[in-house]
Every structure is written in structure tokens, then in C-alpha cells.
Amino acid sequence: MAKRWLEISVGTLLVAGVVALLALALQVSGSHLNGADGHYRLSALFDNTAGLSTKARVTLSGVTVGEVIAVSIDSQTLMAKVDMHIDSQVDYLTSDTNASILTAGLLGEKYVGLSVGAEEEMLVDGDVIEDTQSALVLEELIGQVLLDLGKN
Amino acid sequence: MLLDSLRRLGEMVLGRLLAIGAALLMLLQSLQVLPGPKGWQRLTQQLYVVGVQSVLIILVSAAFIGMVLGLQGYTLLKDYASEQAVGQMVALTLVRELAPVVAALLFAGRAGSALTAELGLMKTTEQLASLEMFGVDPLHRIVAPRFIAGVIALPILVVIFDLVGVYGGHLVAVDWLGVHSGAYWGNMQAAVSFSDDVLNGLIKALVFAVLVTWTALYQGYMCVPTSQGISEATTRTVVYSSLMILGFDFILTALMFGGL
Numbered sequence: 001m002a003k004r005w006l007e008i009s010v011g012t013l014l015v016a017g018v019v020a021l022l023a024l025a026l027q028v029s030g031s032h033l034n035g036a037d038g039h040y041r042l043s044a045l046f047d048n049t050a051g052l053s054t055k056a057r058v059t060l061s062g063v064t065v066g067e068v069i070a071v072s073i074d075s076q077t078l079m080a081k082v083d084m085h086i087d088s089q090v091d092y093l094t095s096d097t098n099a100s101i102l103t104a105g106l107l108g109e110k111y112v113g114l115s116v117g118a119e120e121e122m123l124v125d126g127d128v129i130e131d132t133q134s135a136l137v138l139e140e141l142i143g144q145v146l147l148d149l150g151k152n
Numbered sequence: 153m154l155l156d157s158l159r160r161l162g163e164m165v166l167g168r169l170l171a172i173g174a175a176l177l178m179l180l181q182s183l184q185v186l187p188g189p190k191g192w193q194r195l196t197q198q199l200y201v202v203g204v205q206s207v208l209i210i211l212v213s214a215a216f217i218g219m220v221l222g223l224q225g226y227t228l229l230k231d232y233a234s235e236q237a238v239g240q241m242v243a244l245t246l247v248r249e250l251a252p253v254v255a256a257l258l259f260a261g262r263a264g265s266a267l268t269a270e271l272g273l274m275k276t277t278e279q280l281a282s283l284e285m286f287g288v289d290p291l292h293r294i295v296a297p298r299f300i301a302g303v304i305a306l307p308i309l310v311v312i313f314d315l316v317g318v319y320g321g322h323l324v325a326v327d328w329l330g331v332h333s334g335a336y337w338g339n340m341q342a343a344v345s346f347s348d349d350v351l352n353g354l355i356k357a358l359v360f361a362v363l364v365t366w367t368a369l370y371q372g373y374m375c376v377p378t379s380q381g382i383s384e385a386t387t388r389t390v391v392y393s394s395l396m397i398l399g400f401d402f403i404l405t406a407l408m409f410g411g412l
Contacts, residue, residue, distance in 0.1 A: 010199045013207065017308030020315045024350050028243050028318055030341025057342060064338075104236070109342055 039066060039085040040125040044099045049080040050110060050135035052101055057111040058084050065090045068112060084112065094119040100133035110135065175370040182291035182299060194297040202263040202298070202365075203305030207312070209258055214313040217254060218320025221245055225321070226329050235325075236335035240343040242321035247344060247353045248409065251313040253401050256360035259306050260393035264368035267298055268389040271372025272382035280373075295369050302365030303358070310357035314350070352408045359400055364393045 025031045049071055058066035066086035074081040086093070096117030103110055114129075123129070225238040271294065274280050280290040318340070325331045344350070368389045375385035 006200045007196055009204045010196050013199070013203050013305075013308060017311050020308075020311040021350075023315055024247075024311060025346050027337065028247070028314070028340055029344040029346040029350055031346050055342065055345075057338075104339075109339070 038088050040088055041069075041083060042086055042093075042123060042125075042127055042129060043081055043083045044112075044129035044132050045074055045077060045079040045081055046099075046101060046132050047079060047134040048137060049082060049101055050137050052080075052082065052110040052112070052135070056109060058086065058114065059111060060090065060093075060114045060116070062113075065114070082112065091122060092116065093123045095121040095123055095127070096131060097123060097129055098131040098133065099129045101135035103135070171370075171374075174374070175366065178291060178295065178370060178373060179299070179366060182295040185289075185292050185296075191297065194293075195301055198297045198301035199305060202259075202267070202301050203308065206259060206262050206305070206309060209262055210255055210309045210313055211316055213254060213258060214251070214316035215320040217250060218242060218246065218317030218322075219324045221250075221317070222321035222324035222329075226325050226331065235329075235331055237339050238321070238325045238331055239318075239336035239338075239340035242325070243318055243340045243344050244349065246317040246321075247314050247349045249401070249405070251310050251317060252353050252356040252360060253397060255310045255313045256306060256357065256364060256397045257394055259302075259309065259361075260364045260368070260390055260397065263302065263305070264364045264389050264393050265386050267302070267365070267368040268372035268375070268386045269382060271295075271369060272375040272377075272385050275373065275375060276377040276379070276382060278377075295373065299365050299369055302368075303361045306361035306364070307354055307357040310354065314353070352404075355408075356401065356404050359404060360397050363396045363400060367393045367396065 052068060052071055054068055054070060056068040057064045058068060066084050068082055069085050070081075070083040072081050072083075073079075082099075093114065094117045096119045098115045098117065100113050100115075101110055102113045117131070221242045222238060225241040226235050229235045229237055229241070271280075274290075274294065280294065283290045283293060322333075322336060326333045326336050371385040371389045371392075375381045
């Protein structure tokens with residue numbers, strides 16, 4: 001009986017370890033069980049991304065609908081090119097959708113916010129979002145304010 | 153006078169090298185033979201002793217450390233109106249540093265000292281010598297299952313520590329101090345990467361497990377077979393293990409996160 005209890009408790013420990021690792025993967029690091037099939041790709045050109053990084057959230061009305069997969073420089077326009085994966089259920093982004101880079105709180109992480117326009121046509125895999133708004137850079141804002149103060 | 157001190161220095165260095173060599177040989181020799189069906193039973197027995205019996209202390213300390221992190225993080229981040237980042241702070245601190253290090257220190261105190269004392273007493277009462285008389289290799293019979301059990305048990309305890317700590321932080325930050333639950337988990341999931349943070353923490357746990365169990369078994373196996381010898385060996389196990397955990401933690405952190 002004592003031996004049975006011993007074996008049961010050791011087995012429980014091993015199972016608890018596996019379950020905890022799974023919970024860490026899903027709940028804490030936010031990995032998803034579904035693979036690469038459930039999304040399509042969009043890109044957008046920004047004047048300034050202000051340190052937007054890969055894996056940043058892409059949101060629509062504050063709900064996460066995708067993530068940033070690459071940030072690079074477009075060699076022709078010399079603007080920042082942001083590639084995003086959007087969940088394939090979100091198929092109602094119109095072709096005049098607006099993308100802007102926002103900050104969660106004063107020191108929070110950067111994310112991309114989308115807002116849908118009024119066109120009939122929808123964005124599909126590989127499309128480029130035309131209407132973009134760059135991140136607010138604090139230093140530029142302060143510089144603007146100081147300039148205005150100087151004029152008065 | 154000068155020659156004498158040089159001689160003592162050489163003696164000390166040689167002594168240390170001898171001990172490291174002997175410890176390595178002991179480990180290799182004990183792991184030479186694969187465990188038979190009886191070996192699995194002994195492994196289960198040892199997993200119970202070093203693993204299951206350490207769960208309670210791990211659970212309690214993880215919960216309190218997570219709660220303290222939640223509280224400290226909240227008061228610190230509130231000054232910058234960024235208290236929703238507390239989840240990210242709690243999770244990264246735990247997964248990268250605190251869970252492997254604190255769990256390994258507790259493991260050294262709880263399981264390592266017990267292993268040393270057990271082996272030391274076996275040696276003092278000549279149980280190890282009588283095993284050899286029967287033609288049973290004590291390294292294979294006694295040391296190997298304890299080593300393997302220690303190496304398996306600590307990473308499991310660290311994973312449990314991570315999870316309980318994160319929920320401890322959730323309890324304080326979200327349930328008591330009113331941080332938004334979605335912000336707590338959302339910031340955490342955006343910041344914690346499974347391969348970079350969780351797996352690197354587990355690699356740390358594995359390294360610490362080898363260091364602690366190995367030190368404990370070597371100290372017990374090589375202790376002076378007197379009651380004072382056992383007590384000194386047990387003390388050395390805890391002191392050496394703790395110092396090695398902290399030293400190796402710096403090296404591993406520098407390699408994994410420091411960009412060295």
C-alpha cells in the first residue's frame with residue numbers, strides 16, 4: 001500500500017510538471033496551438049515606427065487580431081515597412097483601412113491599431129495598407145511645443 | 153618560508169584538482185550501467201524523496217515570492233502610471249531568474265543536505281563497504297538513482313514554481329490591487345517568449361540540478377566517516393551548492409540574455 005502511494009505521488013509530480021509547462025507555454029508566453037494556416041499577410045509603410053518590434057500586437061477596436069512579423073526599411077521609398085499576420089477570420093478590413101502606431105500607456109509597448117474605412121473592396125493576402133499614421137515621438141512633440149512657445 | 157607557502161599553495165591546488173577529478177570519475181562510473189527493472193523502482197523511490205517531498209516548500213515559497221513581486225512591481229510602476237506592466241515584470245523576473253535560482257537554493261537545503269547526510273551515514277556505518285563485499289557496486293546501486301532523480305526533479309519543481317509564482321502575482325496585483333486582468337495577462341504574453349525565456353530558465357534549472365545533486369552525492373560519498381565528518385560534509389554541500397548556483401547563474405545569464 002505504501003509503495004502504491006509512492007508510485008502514484010511520483011506519477012502525479014511528473015504529470016504536474018508537464019501540465020505546468022503546457023500552462024506556461026499557453027497562458028504565460030502566449031503561444032498558440034493552431035499553426036501557421038490561420039492568417040493572411042498585410043504590410044504598411046510608415047514614416048516612423050518609433051521602435052515597433054516583431055511580435056507586437058495588431059489591434060482592431062482594441063481587440064488583438066494579429067501580430068507584427070517583420071519591420072524593415074523599404075529601399076525605394078526609404079520608409080519603414082511593417083509586415084503583419086492578420087487572423088483569417090478577420091476578412092472585413094476594407095481597402096481604405098487606416099493603420100497607426102500607438103503606445104499602451106506612457107511607457108507601455110508599441111502596437112499597431114487598425115480602423116476600418118467605408119470602401120466596398122476588402123484587403124486580401126499580400127496587400128499594402130495605404131492610409132497610415134506614424135507613431136507620436138515625444139521628443140518631436142516637445143520640440144514643436146517649444147517652437148510654438150518661442151513664437152509667442 | 154617562501155618555499156613553504158608555495159608548497160602549501162601547490163598542495164591546495166592539487167587537492168582541489170584531485171577532488172574535481174574524483175567527483176567526475178564517481179559520476180561517470182555510477183552512470184556507466186543502464187538501470188535494470190529494479191533500477192526503475194529505486195529511481196521512483198528517490199524521485200519521491202527528492203521530488204515529491206520538496207513540492208510543499210516550493211509551492212509555498214513560489215506563492216509568496218510571486219505575491220511580493222506583484223506588490224513591489226505595482227508600487228514601483230504606479231509612479232509611472234504603468235501598473236498594467238506588472239504582469240510582464242512578475243513573469244520575466246520569475247521565469248528568467250528567480251524560479252531557477254530560488255528553487256535550486258531550496259532544493260540544495262531540502263534535498264541536497266538530506267542526500268549528503270544519508271550517504272555519509274551509510275559510509276560511517278559501513279553499509280557501503282558491506283555492499284561492496286556482496287559484490288554490489290554502491291556507485292551503481294546507491295549513487296546513480298539519486299543523481300538521476302535529482303536531475304529530473306528540479307526542472308519539474310522549477311516549472312511548478314514559475315506557474316504558482318505568476319498566479320501569486322495575479323492574486324495580489326489583479327484581485328487585491330485592481331490591475332486589469334486582461335492587461336496583466338496580455339502584457340505578459342506579449343513580453344514572454346517560450347523559447348527565449350521559459351526554455352532558457354529550464355536550461356538553468358537543469359544545470360543547477362546537476363551541480364546540486366552531484367555536490368551532495370560527492371560530499372556524502374567522500375565524507376570523513378565520523379559524526380563530525382557527516383555534519384561538516386552536510387554543511388559543505390549547502391555552502392558549495394549555493395555558491396555554485398549563484399556563480400553559474402551569472403555566467404548563464406550573461407550567455408543567454410547578456411549578449412556576451
